[in-house]
Structures are given as C-alpha cells and as structure tokens.
Amino acid sequence: MPGCAAINCSNSVTKGFLMKHFPKDKVRRKLWLVKMKRDNWSPTNYSCLCEIHFGEDMWEKTREDGSRRLKNDAVPTIFSFTKEKTKRKPPTYRQVTSIINNQVSKPQEKLKTSYQQTRDNDDVSLDNNLESNNSENQNKMKYESMLKKMLEYEKEYKRTVSKANRYKKQLQYLKNKLKISNDTKNTQMLNSVFNIDQINALNRNSTKFMKWSNSTVMKALKLKFSCGNNGYEELLKQNIPLPSLRTIRRRLQHLKFDVQLLRLPYKPEEKKIEDSY
Secondary structure: OOEEEOOOOOHHHHHOOOEEOOOOHEEEEEEHHHHHOOOOOOOOOOEEEEEOOOOOOEOOOOOOOOOEEEEOOOOOOOOOOOOOOOOOOOOHHHHHHHHHHHHHHHHHHHHHHHHHHHHHHHHHHHHHHHHHHHHHHHHHHHHHHHHHHHHHHHHHHHHHHHHHHHHHHHHHHHHHHHHHHHHHHHHHHHHHHHHHHHHHHHHHOOOOOOOOOHHHHHHHHHHHHHHHHHHHHHHOOOOOOOHHHHHHHHHOOEEEEEEHHHHHOOHHHHHHHHHHO
C-alpha cells in the first residue's frame, strides 16, 4: 500500500499508521482533494490518506475487535497548513483554584493511577491466563476427538480385514469342494470306461514300458478281433489308452487258448483266455 498523499506527510502502513483510500464517489473525492489543497494532482484508486488527517468527530465508535472506521460523510480537515484554534485563557482566579486543586489532588491521582495500573495489569494477566487455558482446553478436546476417530477407523479396518479373510477361506473351501466333486465324477466316469492302467496311461506322455493288466489285454484283443488291424491302429492314433499290436503279440505268446476256442474261429467273443502266471 502507498504512503500518505498529503503534502509534507510521509506516513504509511509500515510506520504503523492506518491508511484510508480516497472514496469512489466523485463528489466526495473532489471534496477531499479540495481540502488537501494539492495543485496539479489527481488521486488514483490506490491513493490514500493517513489517519492523522481526520478529526475525532469523523470516526465511528471503536469496534469490539479494535478496528476503526470512518463515517460515510467523513472529510479530512487536519493538514500541515491548517492551524489549531487557540483556546481562550480562563480567568486568573480559576487558574489559582485549579493550581491548588491540582496540588492537593496530585497524591490522590498518583494513588489512583498506580492502583488503576495495577488493576489493569492484573486484569490483562488474568485475561491472558484464561485465553491460554481456553486454547489449551480446545486443543486437548480436538486431540481427543481425533484420537477417538482414529481408534474407530482402526477397529473398522480390523473388522473389514477379518471379514475378508473369512470370505477368502470360505471361497477356498468351496473351490476345493467343487474340485473334489469334479474329480470324483471324472474318476467315476473314467472307471466306467477304462481300467486303472488305462487311466494311468492317460496321465503319461507315452505308453512305452507301460505294464498292462490282463483285463486290458483281453479288451484290446476283443477290439482287434472286431475291428481288425487297421481299425485297431486307428484307435491307437486317436490316443485311446490301449497296448500296441506288438505288445499284444508278445503277451499272446504267454497265454494258452482253450482247444474249443480254436474250433470256433468265427465267434471270438466266446473265447476263454487263461492267465498262465
């Protein structure tokens, strides 16, 4: 904020003076300019006058917060070129009386002023203590409320975490249960079609060195007799878990056929093969 615009005045906010801007109303602004008696100068929106150029009757009553405000019709009247009105001297007898009264009342006034100062100091210290206590109480209440909220949030977080863990365990249990039920169903379905060694062959990448059971070999013989060599090889190409033709021939060397089966070559489904070991 700029300094005071009055002649021979260098007051400003930095020096501790209250500054007042020129009014926006053109009539009042012109009246202020006339009172200043500053030639060849016109105020701007940032021009100011300090508080010493306004008389006491130009101010409103001091507010509770200590701020001062000019009246709506306030006009600056105190400048360096204005002279204070000289007061008429009182009569002589009044002067004497006032001197006597002053001399008599000086000790009383001193006592009153000292008492008043002591009382004011006590009031100020008491007010300061009350304000400090109030501020401390307010800060303590704020801290307690914040701590209470933090504890509530922490409890809510723990409840949420425990609930999430419980749901996670339930979900894992249901997954395991579903997997077991699916595995059981799949196992039952596989057992209804394949033997155990055939199911084991499905889990392997190759059937080399696979030990086939006699029941699987007999099943393979039935399929071979029914489909022929070409049909059986097609089944092997489709990754059906069956022993190879070479394995069947090798196992047949260790099997003994019933004589009656040899007399009935056109009914292989009625053959009886006995395990020699």
